[in-house]
Amino acid sequence: MRKVLILxxxxxxxxxxxxxxxxxxxxxxxMVGVIFLWGVRVPFLKIELEPVFRSGAESTLRPLFDVxxxxxxxxxxxxxxxxxxxxxxxxxxxxxxxxxxTDAAVILGKFLGAFVMYLFLxxxxxxxxxxxxVFGKPDWGVAGMGYxxxxxxxxxxxxxxxFASTLTRHQLVAGLIGIAILAFFTSGLYLVVLTVPAEYAxxxxxxxxxxxxxxxxxxxxxxxGLVFFLTVTAFFLFISVKVLxxxxxx
Amino acid sequence: MIDVKHLTKYYGRTLAVxxxxxxxxxxxxxxxxxxxxAGKSTTLRILTCFMPAxxxxxxxxxxxxxxQSLQIRGMVGYMPENVPLYPEMRVREYxxxxxxxxGMKSKxxxxxxxxxxxxxxxxxxxxxxRRRIDQLSRGYRQRVxxxxxxxxxxxxxxxDEPTIGLDPAQVREMRNLIRSLGEEHTVxxxxxxxxxxxxxxxxxxxxxxGKIVAQGTPDELRRQxxxxxRVIVELRGGQAEQMAKAVADVDGVRxxxxxxxxxxxRLTVQGAEDADLRQDVADLVAAKGYHLRELRREIGSxxxxxxxxxxxxxxxx
Ligand SMILES: Nc1ncnc2c1ncn2[C@@H]1O[C@H](COP(=O)(O)OP(=O)(O)OP(=O)(O)O)[C@@H](O)[C@H]1O
Ligand SMILES: [Mg+2]
Numbered sequence: 001m002r003k004v005l006i007l008x009x010x011x012x013x014x015x016x017x018x019x020x021x022x023x024x025x026x027x028x029x030x031m032v033g034v035i036f037l038w039g040v041r042v043p044f045l046k047i048e049l050e051p052v053f054r055s056g057a058e059s060t061l062r063p064l065f066d067v068x069x070x071x072x073x074x075x076x077x078x079x080x081x082x083x084x085x086x087x088x089x090x091x092x093x094x095x096x097x098x099x100x101x102t103d104a105a106v107i108l109g110k111f112l113g114a115f116v117m118y119l120f121l122x123x124x125x126x127x128x129x130x131x132x133x134v135f136g137k138p139d140w141g142v143a144g145m146g147y148x149x150x151x152x153x154x155x156x157x158x159x160x161x162x163f164a165s166t167l168t169r170h171q172l173v174a175g176l177i178g179i180a181i182l183a184f185f186t187s188g189l190y191l192v193v194l195t196v197p198a199e200y201a202x203x204x205x206x207x208x209x210x211x212x213x214x215x216x217x218x219x220x221x222x223x224x225g226l227v228f229f230l231t232v233t234a235f236f237l238f239i240s241v242k243v244l245x246x247x248x249x250x
Numbered sequence: 251m252i253d254v255k256h257l258t259k260y261y262g263r264t265l266a267v268x269x270x271x272x273x274x275x276x277x278x279x280x281x282x283x284x285x286x287x288a289g290k291s292t293t294l295r296i297l298t299c300f301m302p303a304x305x306x307x308x309x310x311x312x313x314x315x316x317x318q319s320l321q322i323r324g325m326v327g328y329m330p331e332n333v334p335l336y337p338e339m340r341v342r343e344y345x346x347x348x349x350x351x352x353g354m355k356s357k358x359x360x361x362x363x364x365x366x367x368x369x370x371x372x373x374x375x376x377x378x379x380r381r382r383i384d385q386l387s388r389g390y391r392q393r394v395x396x397x398x399x400x401x402x403x404x405x406x407x408x409x410d411e412p413t414i415g416l417d418p419a420q421v422r423e424m425r426n427l428i429r430s431l432g433e434e435h436t437v438x439x440x441x442x443x444x445x446x447x448x449x450x451x452x453x454x455x456x457x458x459x460g461k462i463v464a465q466g467t468p469d470e471l472r473r474q475x476x477x478x479x480r481v482i483v484e485l486r487g488g489q490a491e492q493m494a495k496a497v498a499d500v501d502g503v504r505x506x507x508x509x510x511x512x513x514x515x516r517l518t519v520q521g522a523e524d525a526d527l528r529q530d531v532a533d534l535v536a537a538k539g540y541h542l543r544e545l546r547r548e549i550g551s552x553x554x555x556x557x558x559x560x561x562x563x564x565x566x567x
């Protein structure tokens with residue numbers, strides 16, 4: 001366990017050294033800011049979202065979170081694509097895996113490092129929440145559930161992104177694979193539900209991360225959602241460990 | 251200390267290491283020598299538990315590299331070829347991280363880092379330990395890699411091509427360092443350069459095409475490699491075939507080849523193992539009244555052998 005923390009710390013500091021992480025963080029905050037202050041309007045896709053922060057609006061970050069759930073499916077894989085792929089590309093995997101650490105510790109450490117980085121980003125959205133608090137009377141329960149949902153969703157997204165990063169030595173490929181998997185679990189499943197026979201549709205719909213997240217962002221605590229996100233996270237971490245092991249076996 | 255039996259490794263369908271076996275005693279410096287693609291790095295990667303072999307077994311200090319890899323990783327220091335490091339870290343930060351990964355407590359960690367840095371001459375430009383790794387020269391990266399291996403005072407040091415890419419002065423420093431490390435540790439290193447391992451190592455293992463083609467101390471190998479002695483004679487004064495036949499009839503001569511060297515005939519005379527046929531050949535030449543231009547004994551050098559091995563492999567491929 002101590003080694004997991006040591007690895008996580010190195011991973012986190014690597015973020016602070018890398019310009020890429022700053023670019024992603026800036027992108028993320030820009031996205032949040034735009035949604036918050038100006039809203040999103042893409043008539044072509046029939047997307048119309050009023051600014052979250054406007055007079056007369058409900059004082060909550062909920063619409064923001066709902067959009068972010070999709071936006072993060074792109075941002076998180078960009079944040080995690082480096083994690084394992086870069087070790088293979090630069091060859092440091094060799095020094096890392098010949099030190100007395102297990103594959104599981106390496107994966108957990110990397111997950112934790114990225115997760116803390118993600119939490120920093122989440123904390124940064126607090127600026128906007130502060131505005132909501134100052135200018136309105138938010139429902140603290142809903143806000144709390146919204147943030148809990150974001151934390152759980154983030155964990156699941158990061159484990160998917162980390163998994164994608166174990167598959168290849170090319171960061172960009174890893175990023176794209178991660179985005180593809182997440183796009184499937186967030187948007188792609190809507191299409192699947194429409195095409196499969198009705199009796200399966202319901203079970204397929206149960207795999208959609210957004211459905212569970214929507215409960216949290218509405219302010220409802222749902223144990224099923226909690227279990228779902230934790231299971232997804234654990235599952236992708238598990239197969240990441242397996243892939244990391246098997247890549248050295250070949 | 252290190253026991254390898256029938257180790258074989260396939261990468262997919264390419265055979266990289268082909269049924270090799272060897273033994274290494276504690277406290278010796280052993281050199282793996284072989285041409286590019288011989289399977290040196292692959293063998294070292296298996297020994298350091300980076301990847302498992304396809305078949306065969308390997309143990310270090312009684313621990314199995316497949317089943318007890320964590321114990322082995324704890325007592326082996328490994329420097330991969332090309333010395334991979336995290337470019338964004340600072341030297342001290344990197345070494346502290348590696349020491350922590352090895353399970354050292356913070357006070358001990360600092361001491362270990364200072365000690366290793368001093369051994370590898372990382373203390374000299376005063377700010378060296380604070381520099382970013384991606385701004386270091388090749389030689390200094392190499393030293394950082396080596397310092398990393400020494401942090402935990404490992405019983406076994408595995409260095410994959412430790413002197414490649416260094417300037418002559420640094421090569422000499424590195425060799426001295428390895429030699430001094432050999433006093434307390436078991437050191438395994440790989441190299442393409444015969445002269446280097448010949449000087450440094452008590453034992454050489456020459457591998458080519460995934461197989462061990464020779465192993466032993468440099469002296470043993472030299473004897474093994476030179477084989478039967480040869481005498482080279484250049485003469486004239488008769489027909490080439492005749493002269494060759496005359497020399498072939500000398501006692502102790504096993505075989506004679508002849509070739510032209512300008513107006514002269516060159517004979518390559520093979521004798522028994524330790525025989526020196528110069529005297530006998532000279533007597534014959536005098537008796538027959540041939541003119542003699544050159545007469546020398548040739549002992550096959552390790553270098554010849556090594557080049558020949560490399561060459562054979564290239565022609566085989
Ligand atoms: N990751 C890999 N995947 C597939 N084949 C590999 C891999 N690594 C090495 N090989 C092959 O295995 C053989 C042995 O390679 P190895 O790296 O062990 O040679 P080496 O003796 O270290 O050579 P060099 O002196 O060039 O470092 C080569 O034919 C090489 O092409
Ligand atoms: Mg090599």
